Amino acid sequence: MAGEGATPLPRVLVTGFSVFPGAPVNPTEALVNLLAGDPPAEGIEAFRAEILSVEYAGLGDRLSAIGRAFRPDIVVQFGLARRAIGFRLERVARNSLKHARPDNQGRLPAGERICDGPESWPSTLPLDAIGDDLHATGLPVEWSDDAGGYLCNMAFALARSGTCDGLQADMIGFIHVPPLPEDALDGETPLSAADLERGARVIISRCVTIWSERVRSDRNSIR
DSSP states (O other): OOOTTSOOOOEEEEEEEOOBTTBSSOHHHHHHHHHHHSOOOTTOSEEEEEEEOSOSTTHHHHHHHHHHHHOOSEEEEEEEOTTOOSEEEEOEEESOOTTOOOOTTSOOOSSSOSSSSOSEEEOOSOHHHHHHHHHHTTOOEEEESOOOSSHHHHHHHHHHHTOSTTOOOSEEEEEEEOOOGGGSTTSOOSOOHHHHHHHHHHHHHHHHHHHHHHHHHHHHHTO
């Protein structure tokens, strides 16, 4: 906790997903466990890493429970995209489940819309800066305006819509990652488990830096 007069530090939440049909290994599950075991600390008040179940029913409640307990300032969500070849920076969360597939319980969502609200929400992560940092680190980057019709987009939309208790963070966004090399469709991908962890830490660091810069600027503007 920052002392009186000191610049506040952000509370950072990172999420990934469990395995799901067609993906017996989900690299984001291992990634979240790695970050939980050795959490980034520089410039951060508190860090939390959570694995979400691939189930439509209860996803909103799960995110709300995490939000109420933790009250994050920054939310970075990770998910698996089988055909990704790098860090796929998702620019838009869509309020649609029109092309949903069965979840881990074999169930489909009750409707085609995720929640009340507009058709879409933009990511509020500093994606341009994140992309530059990943490139500078030698890690591949992709850009996307379609986070899919599965639980990844649903989690992104629920978080961005403000409908989950406690998830009114200044920065919220979603990033897809490819399968690990041994699980890739063609048996080859440029990202190892170590690369995924390295990239995730780059992403978190950039978010924390920009969040802190904005807070300092806001505080200076009202003095």
